[in-house]
Amino acid sequence: MGKVLMKGNEAIGEAAIRAGCLNYFAYPITPQSEVAEYLTKRMPEVGGVFLQGESEVAVAYMIFGAAGAGERVFTTSSSPGISLMSEGISYIAGAQCPAVFVNIMRGGPGLGGILPSQADYNQATKGIGHGDCRMLVMAPASVQEAVEMVMNAFPLAEKYRNPVMILGDGLIGQMMEPVEFPDHLKTEPSNKDDWASNGMDHRKRSERNLVRSLFLDPTALNDNNLQLKAKYDQMKKEEVRSESYNSDTDYKVLIVSYGTMSRVCRTAIDALKEEGIDVAMVRPQTVFPFPEQAVRDAAQKESCKQVISIEMSMGQMVEDVERSVRGGKPVHWFGKCGGDVPTPEEVVDVVKSLIN
Template sequence: MAKVLMKGNEAIGEAAIRAGCLNYFAYPITPQSEVAEYLARRMPEVGGVFLQGESEVAVGYMLFGASGAGARVFTTSSSPGISLMSEAISYLCGAQCPAVFVNIMRGGPGLGGILPSQGDYFQATRGIGHGDCRMLVMAPASVQEVVEMVMRAFPLAEKYRNPVMILGDGLIGQMMEPVEFSDDLKTEPSNKDDWASSGMDHRGSKTRNLVKSLFLDPTVLNDQNLMLKAKYDRMREEEVRYEAYNIDGDYQCLIVSYGTMSRVCRTAIDMLKEEGIEVGMIRPQTLFPFPEKAVGDAAAKASCTHVVSIEMSMGQMVDDVKLSVLGRKPVSWYGKCGGEVPTPEEIIGVVKERIA
């Protein structure tokens, strides 16, 4: 299939359609409003539904209701909008309903700004909703990768009966790059007749399916939460994804970076190599589950003297990096959090300072 030049937000919408999702509920918020603009035109062309909610709170429960009835569902939003959906996300996790969320992050806190940021790492990987809920979180570094992650997110959500989040930044949403939509990534929605409230007549069943997250008996609730934990542990075993760059040989410093920030780091690594300074990088493609073993193993290399987490935030992923390294090497953070993107030259300076 030929590549086409697309803006990231529009490619996200098209990827959802190509993945077989025809139910999109959303509320506009920059810097991802083009997804809704695009799907307002495209969904009717393919027999799909785009419904704009009166708020992000409403959107969250539209997703819950449609998913609970067995539909393949999807939304896009940005930081404060995801916060307003967080209650519904917890309900989706508790009731085991699959859904796909795309968060094109703002800088924050509060209303913040629409320039590139990675300030929602904690929210996505730690505090997405109340209770012990977790969701699989993927982090693309290009428009092509966000297309592939969106298309893979739907079968993963159905595999685990759990929400999945794609965590991008303003650059991912606004940049234009050539993309290819692979038919190999298209999947048919899984059969949900064994649990969804899709109607007894539809299922040819005399048994009602009840979708719920309320368990008043503490013993039953404990068992339910243990079952959910086992599911999250299974994600840790089966869904870790990362890219390793320049780690085959010896290197003095290890960078851990994700999303579009990692592309700047890659340029800095190539520039340092020309100066005779070797630096490796682990780029997490899943933030939950985090590639703990890959980071730990890369940091353990004898030639590596320092590990630095480079982020467009005040230092959030660095906590997971420290947990992966377990004190075997010094770990530090570098980043900016107001919408500026650190330059390759800045990163070169940081690396040289750390290994001096």
């Protein structure tokens, strides 16, 4: 299969199938409803299931059920829908089950709007649910990257027995770009007999597996939290991904930006270069774990005088950038949050105002 021109939402649906995921539960919401539309047709063709829940709350627990039984399962939604799923995500993380959640973000808070946004950054990276639960969160900047991240998300969710999120903005879902699909994943969810409630008939072990997030004994609950923490620490060691742009120059300004916003910044950096102004960018591909080291190293370069987080949210990522830079350089913010994606021209003006 060569390159095909595909809408981000449809490509995400196809990628999940190619990752061997045959269970999709969802509730429609703009700007990601095309995933459900696509899978309505596609899932039956491959022997899979698409079931629409009566709400996102129900969907989260349908995911929990399938994940607890050791099945590959995923859902897609957009901001308010993810908020409704948040309780279930916490249960899934607490019970240590693998599942994939795709959030194609729209503007908030509340019903907000339906245009692109990155305003669920803090929710995704820091506060996805109650209790000490976190997710591995990947943020694609193109349809191709969305496909690759979705296909990687399943093995990663299984490696950590933890929810993984793909965090895209509305444009990633709505845009059409050429994509080349990697080969189908051949792996099965490994070691699920050790923990999943998938029936005892075929198992060697005679102990029953219990999938639960309730631990009334304080020592047992603390142990569970220590296990979770160990996994999140391991993610920080093993799963951090980022990409640098124009970083081999004597840049004066360092941009940190992800998703669609980072592409706007790339065009702005090219335009500034033509005017003789070098600006570099670190683009987090994982936003949890955050690429602290890459941002710190890039900010520490002697030529670099200013750091700026450019995001379609009101400075949520600034805190992670500041934490990474550790006071070494001034950290600024630029962004918009109504659904109008900032233009390259606006980014150019903002960067120039930092230099002058």
